[in-house]
Amino acid sequence: MTESLPIALTVAGTDPTGGAGVLADIKSFHSREVYGMSAVTSLTAQNTMGVQDVFNVPADFLKAQLESIFSDEMPHAMKSGMIATEEMMRVLKKYVTKYEMPLVIDPVMISTSGHNLISEDAIDYLRDELLPAALTVTPNIMEAEKLTGVDIENEEDVRKAAKVFIEEIGVKSVIIKGGHLKGAAVDYLFEKDSETSLSSDRVDTHHTHGTGCTFSAVITAELAKGKTLKEAFHTGKNYITKAIQETPEIGRGDGPVNHFAYKGEL
Ligand SMILES: Nc1ncnc2c1ncn2[C@@H]1O[C@H](COP(=O)(O)OP(=O)(O)O)[C@@H](O)[C@H]1O
Numbered sequence: 001m002t003e004s005l006p007i008a009l010t011v012a013g014t015d016p017t018g019g020a021g022v023l024a025d026i027k028s029f030h031s032r033e034v035y036g037m038s039a040v041t042s043l044t045a046q047n048t049m050g051v052q053d054v055f056n057v058p059a060d061f062l063k064a065q066l067e068s069i070f071s072d073e074m075p076h077a078m079k080s081g082m083i084a085t086e087e088m089m090r091v092l093k094k095y096v097t098k099y100e101m102p103l104v105i106d107p108v109m110i111s112t113s114g115h116n117l118i119s120e121d122a123i124d125y126l127r128d129e130l131l132p133a134a135l136t137v138t139p140n141i142m143e144a145e146k147l148t149g150v151d152i153e154n155e156e157d158v159r160k161a162a163k164v165f166i167e168e169i170g171v172k173s174v175i176i177k178g179g180h181l182k183g184a185a186v187d188y189l190f191e192k193d194s195e196t197s198l199s200s201d202r203v204d205t206h207h208t209h210g211t212g213c214t215f216s217a218v219i220t221a222e223l224a225k226g227k228t229l230k231e232a233f234h235t236g237k238n239y240i241t242k243a244i245q246e247t248p249e250i251g252r253g254d255g256p257v258n259h260f261a262y263k264g265e266l
């Protein structure tokens with residue numbers, strides 16, 4: 001008999017070159033020794049140079065995939081990434097409110113290459129209906145600005161945005177990623193009564209395709225193991241820092257990170 005594995009589910013879009021979305025999530029789960037499952041929201045035709053095309057899966061078919069999963073085996077944690085339409089978000093909401101498990105929402109809006117990955121009218125639904133269902137939400141600076149209406153240039157602004165997330169939007173916690181601010185790469189975890197920030201030297205690279213996906217997937221994997229959010233945040237930060245420091249130089253554009261680089265305790 002083998003011991004049962006923790007299971008993590010990602011609900012996200014695909015990137016055929018494997019740097020972002022579902023493939024990045026599954027690689028991240030796997031490298032943390034967590035069994036990965038996925039329900040695909042959109043098929044994208046993209047590579048390290050940009051997004052060439054997007055095909056959104058019909059909402060009913062997202063439902064069919066989630067039904068296949070939840071009628072068979074319960075994941076221990078789940079994350080969502082690219083969810084392009086309100087119809088798909090409505091489907092997801094039914095499952096995340098029916099089944100209780102840690103949910104990490106990465107509110108993906110625009111790819112590193114600048115392509116819009118969410119329809120404008122889905123953003124309101126995301127903010128008002130989905131975010132409050134999450135254990136944590138992991139916006140980058142631009143996504144935090146869009147969701148809170150706060151312009152963010154420094155740490156004080158990050159705090160203002162976090163206050164809006166927690167007091168007005170009603171999220172349980174938020175991790176605001178500072179990858180796009182100046183200076184060191186600092187990420188902030190705000191829970192109701194505590195604030196934790198983790199800093200790393202900024203790596204001078206443009207190979208950051210899929211960093212947000214990978215970071216939130218590692219956090220989800222750790223939550224699936226029963227780790228606390230603070231522990232998961234620490235592992236996510238250490239993992240992504242190593243993964244960016246040792247990028248594999250794949251592709252002709254802004255390349256992916258290295259899912260083998262981090263060797264920390266499992
Ligand atoms: N150049 C960099 N050097 C070190 N860490 C980085 C760098 N760019 C991003 N990060 C880290 O990668 C993670 C993803 O951050 P960010 O780039 O802000 O999000 P997104 O990929 O969603 O745009 C965060 O932990 C951030 O601190």
Ligand SMILES: Cc1ncc(COP(=O)(O)O)c(N)n1
Pocket residue numbers: 012013014015020021022044081082108110111112113208209210211212213
């Ligand atoms: C399917 C999919 N999901 C998410 C992202 C965002 O990732 P990044 O902002 O790191 O390019 C992406 N490019 N593609």
